Amino acid sequence: MSNTNRNTKLFPISLLIIFILVFISSTMLAEKEDGIGEIQGKLDDISEEEIRILESLFIQAQEIEELEREKQRITEDMDIMKKGTQNLEELIHKETTDYKNKLELLEQILKSYQRMGPSTYIEIILDSDSITNFLRRVNTLRDLTKNTGELLESIDESREKLSMEKSKLDEKLESMKQKEKELQKNLSKKLELAKEMEEYLSSLEGDRAHYQERLDNIVEMMNRIGIMISDITEEFTHIIEEGNLPEDGVKLRFASGGVRGTIDEEVFNSIIQSNSNLPEIILHFNSNNVEMEMPQANLVLIGDFFVIDGHTIKFQVEEGRLYTILLTKETIEDFFKGGYFTFNLEPLIGRNTLESVETKKGYIELIV
Secondary structure, X not given: OOHHHHHHHHHHHHHHHHHHHHHHHHHHHHHXXXXXXXXXXXXXXXXXXXXXXXXXXXXXXXXXXXXXXXXXXXXXXXXXXXXXXXXXXXXHHHHHHHHXXXXXXXXXXXXXXXXXXXXXXXXXXXXXXXXXXXXXHHHXXXXXXXXXXXXXXXXXXXXXXXXXXXXXXXXXXXXXXXXXXXXXXXXXXXXXXXXXXXXXXXXXXXXXXXXXXXXXXXXXXXXHXXXXXXXXXXXXXXXXXXXXXXXXOOEEEEEOOEEEEEEEHHHHHHHHHOOOOOOOOEEEEOOOOEEEEEHHHOEEEEEEEEEOOOOEEEEEEXXXXXXXXXXXXXXXXXXXXXXXXXXXXXXXXXXXXXXXXXXXXXXXXEEO
């Protein structure tokens, strides 16, 4: 078969694979959006009074969730400490055995010295029957003395090392005690918050089941949003490509500090909207921050852009709200545990190095 025919067959197969991958990615995202939309439908008719009550409940739920994450972190730290403690104990046992063996060896050498006495060494040297024999015996005694000195130094080193390892072990054990106290404190606080939530729900009397269901819906939505944000983070890394930019998308001008380029929020939003793998996302550039709105999830994330290398910026989120409910810092951090949204601007700036980025009203300014 000729290379031409082989390439002709491979080309449609490659297209088919790409089509399948794009279809699967789009389908998975659509399923996530449908799931969020379904939950949102249960929350659409929520009243201001319900929002006020749910906000209080949700803050408590976030605090309990953060305590659960903290408990997990402490438990993991303690597991690492336990392994470290076991390793130290094994090392101390080995060093102790080595130290004892060296002491026993030194004891035997000293006993030999004592039995033979200094006159014996002189006799050994003087009994030499030739110069060669004399020098050999002198060197042997010198090596014996040197080896004894090295053994003494080795014993001192072993003793110091053993002392250091024991100090490390004491520190590890003390740290473990502190972690255990933190864990107990964490569990007590979690139980206290759970009790407060239970009491608050009980005070709602006949509406308890209603609010419990609403709260469960919000918590489920938060979980789905976390998964969606993870997918968006991955998609954003390669969203800006030359083909997605209008010719006048980046406005360049020369300034005293270097070249400055501006991108309007409309251009940024059009790039995002052109990607079929992303849900509806609207960026609002303000003079001191950036708002990222996700209407389908009633979610608003507020933060700013920061340069992380010579051609990439990240959107670091500082605040967030679901409906009118404020999200805690810990909840936001959990959303972005896999990393914040990043944008590779290399297609825009080429080989130039991005020095800084500034957010203005309606646009961002890149300094290269």
